[in-house]
Amino acid sequence: xxxxxxxxxxxxxxxxxxxxxxxxxxxxxxxxxxxxxxxxxxxxxxxxxxxxxxxxxxxxxxxxxxxxxxxxxxxxxxxxxxxxxxxxxxxxxxxxxxxxxxxxxxxxxxxxxxxxxxxxxxxxxxxxxxxxxxxxxxxxxxxxxxxxxxxxxxxxxxxxxxxxxxxxxxxxxxxxxxxxxxxxxxxxxxxxxxxxxxxxxxxxxxxxxxxxxxxxxxxxxxxxxxxxxxxx
Amino acid sequence: xxxxxxxxxxxxxxxxxxxxxxxxxxxxxxxxxxxxxxxxxxxxxxxxxxxxxxxxxxxxxxxxxxxxxxxxxxxxxxxxxxxxxxxxxxxxxxxxxxxxxxxxxxxxxxxxxxxxxxxxxxxxxxxxxxxxxxxxxxxxxxxxxxxxxxxxxxxxxxxxxxxxxxxxxxxxxxxxxxxxxxxxxxxxxxxxxxxxxxxxxxxxxxxxxxxxxxxxxxxxxxxxxxxxxxxxxxxxxxxxxxxxxxxxxxxxxxxxxxxxxxxxxxxxxxxxxxxxxxxxxxxxxxxxxxxxxxxxxxxxxxxxxxxxxxxxxxxxxxxxxxxxxxxxxxxxxxxxxxxxxxxxxxx
Numbered sequence: 001x002x003x004x005x006x007x008x009x010x011x012x013x014x015x016x017x018x019x020x021x022x023x024x025x026x027x028x029x030x031x032x033x034x035x036x037x038x039x040x041x042x043x044x045x046x047x048x049x050x051x052x053x054x055x056x057x058x059x060x061x062x063x064x065x066x067x068x069x070x071x072x073x074x075x076x077x078x079x080x081x082x083x084x085x086x087x088x089x090x091x092x093x094x095x096x097x098x099x100x101x102x103x104x105x106x107x108x109x110x111x112x113x114x115x116x117x118x119x120x121x122x123x124x125x126x127x128x129x130x131x132x133x134x135x136x137x138x139x140x141x142x143x144x145x146x147x148x149x150x151x152x153x154x155x156x157x158x159x160x161x162x163x164x165x166x167x168x169x170x171x172x173x174x175x176x177x178x179x180x181x182x183x184x185x186x187x188x189x190x191x192x193x194x195x196x197x198x199x200x201x202x203x204x205x206x207x208x209x210x211x212x213x214x215x216x217x218x219x220x221x222x223x224x225x226x227x228x229x230x231x232x
Numbered sequence: 233x234x235x236x237x238x239x240x241x242x243x244x245x246x247x248x249x250x251x252x253x254x255x256x257x258x259x260x261x262x263x264x265x266x267x268x269x270x271x272x273x274x275x276x277x278x279x280x281x282x283x284x285x286x287x288x289x290x291x292x293x294x295x296x297x298x299x300x301x302x303x304x305x306x307x308x309x310x311x312x313x314x315x316x317x318x319x320x321x322x323x324x325x326x327x328x329x330x331x332x333x334x335x336x337x338x339x340x341x342x343x344x345x346x347x348x349x350x351x352x353x354x355x356x357x358x359x360x361x362x363x364x365x366x367x368x369x370x371x372x373x374x375x376x377x378x379x380x381x382x383x384x385x386x387x388x389x390x391x392x393x394x395x396x397x398x399x400x401x402x403x404x405x406x407x408x409x410x411x412x413x414x415x416x417x418x419x420x421x422x423x424x425x426x427x428x429x430x431x432x433x434x435x436x437x438x439x440x441x442x443x444x445x446x447x448x449x450x451x452x453x454x455x456x457x458x459x460x461x462x463x464x465x466x467x468x469x470x471x472x473x474x475x476x477x478x479x480x481x482x483x484x485x486x487x488x489x490x491x492x493x494x495x496x497x498x499x500x501x502x503x504x505x506x507x508x509x510x511x512x513x514x515x516x517x518x519x520x521x522x523x524x525x526x527x528x529x530x531x532x533x534x535x536x537x538x539x540x541x542x543x544x545x546x547x548x549x550x551x552x553x554x555x556x557x558x559x560x561x562x563x564x565x566x567x568x569x570x571x572x573x574x575x576x577x578x579x
Contacts, residue, residue, distance in 0.1 A: 040428070055435075060432050061432070061433050062435075064295075064322060064436065065319075068288065071284070071289035072293070072296040075260060075297040075300075075304070076297065077296070078258065079257070079258065080302075083428075100285055101292075
């Protein structure tokens with residue numbers, strides 16, 4: 001890949017080896033740089049593994065509370081309309097503790113870009129089950145295999161969103177689609193609408209997978225349950 | 233500020249006027265009695281306003297607006313005030329100049345909708361922090377105005393979140409407010425906490441205990457240093473007082489009337505009314521109580537001792553005046569009740 005994907009501003013990643021977060025962040029930086037939007041961009045972080053991005057990119061960044069990044073960025077955007085606000089959040093922060101705010105941000109068509117990194121678990125706290133956990137998936141809070149329903153955040157949000165909103169799902173092993181969707185999402189915010197991209201991501205630490213098995217889990221399990229593409 | 237010098241306004245109208253005059257650009261709020269009319273009043277003002285899905289989003293919306301450099305506020309009560317402590321906790325940690333108007337109602341839980349003084353501890357020490365916030369308790373509508381102006385100014389000047397702790401009764405009554413006296417108040421301008429021309433990387437969570445400890449020590453030291461510039465209180469008839477009545481907010485106004493009446497009956501009683509509950513006017517109270525003449529301290533409040541807890545905690549341990557309490561949570565207190573209580577007290 002080009003020099004744009006080099007480690008941003010020389011920071012060492014604090015993410016676990018094999019984590020998908022740095023891929024999402026590097027793609028984000030690449031697209032911001034491409035559009036010359038680094039100065040306008042403001043990255044708000046939820047709590048969870050997302051918080052590790054706090055000093056990672058050469059753009060304004062701050063941490064918030066678990067589940068609270070979306071309402072914070074809604075407030076920021078309303079105060080500074082020319083900013084490009086990005087709410088960066090995991091699947092737990094987005095679809096469990098922060099769901100009420102995320103749902104209403106979509107319902108009101110708030111012009112914020114929400115990046116949801118979906119690794120099917122609460123990564124930072126030890127891999128507990130999340131709304132996105134797959135049927136049968138073993139986690140510390142579903143030791144006999146997850147028996148609940150799996151949540152499809154983008155599909156639900158699509159039902160209440162403005163037709164001009166951009167809602168999509170991609171995966172961290174598809175850089176071309178990631179960049180394409182990020183580009184569309186940014187343009188959507190610039191046009192004054194809500195955008196959300198869910199990134200299917202790796203969590204080898206909590207999936208307890210090694211090497212190719214991590215990629216296989218995403219390709220074979222996650223993608224069989226979560227359909228990638230624009231939600232239309 | 234409105235041109236008419238003197239106006240007959242409700243507390244809600246006073247808050248809206250004060251926030252407008254303070255330079256607030258936006259409000260985020262969720263309707264809850266008794267603060268709904270602040271939200272609807274702000275909508276009427278034509279300024280930016282968002283009715284959020286809950287008080288959590290309202291509080292974090294204010295945090296976001298403040299981070300972007302905009303004066304912003306919210307208003308709530310009781311159960312909504314509880315939810316707001318989530319964002320207030322972040323504001324305390326990151327020293328965001330968030331302003332919150334609390335119209336206390338009866339509690340716990342949904343309680344009643346008009347009046348009580350049961351949100352004192354929540355306002356002063358809510359959240360998983362150490363109470364590093366400014367809390368003002370107005371006793372009438374003129375003070376409601378001036379303290380709301382102060383809340384915005386001091387929040388932005390000193391970078392601490394601020395609460396104007398009032399109650400539904402104060403918000404719903406009408407009083408004459410003479411705006412002439414406030415003409416000289418100057419606004420502290422907002423600053424952009426996340427500037428556009430440089431990169432800020434701002435943590436709110438720390439990996440090392442020592443890192444957090446340094447932040448906490450700094451926050452506490454700053455808080456103590458600015459306290460002398462912020463603390464305010466009213467005292468009355470304290471020079472030769474043997475009995476000191478301590479009360480805040482609207483109960484403070486009632487207690488003042490009782491002190492005036494008791495003095496007519498030659499009872500040596502004085503009033504200490506903290507106007508700032510955080511920081512608390514500790515040294516001033518110590519000084520008054522340390523005169524030794526004070527034999528009895530009576531804390532009067534509409535709660536089972538929330539103000540009393542703060543007073544006992546703050547008062548110097550060597551002060552040996554005995555305590556008594558007039559406590560009526562959820563109820564208003566009439567001057568006659570205070571007078572009767574004091575007359576029956578044994579020193």
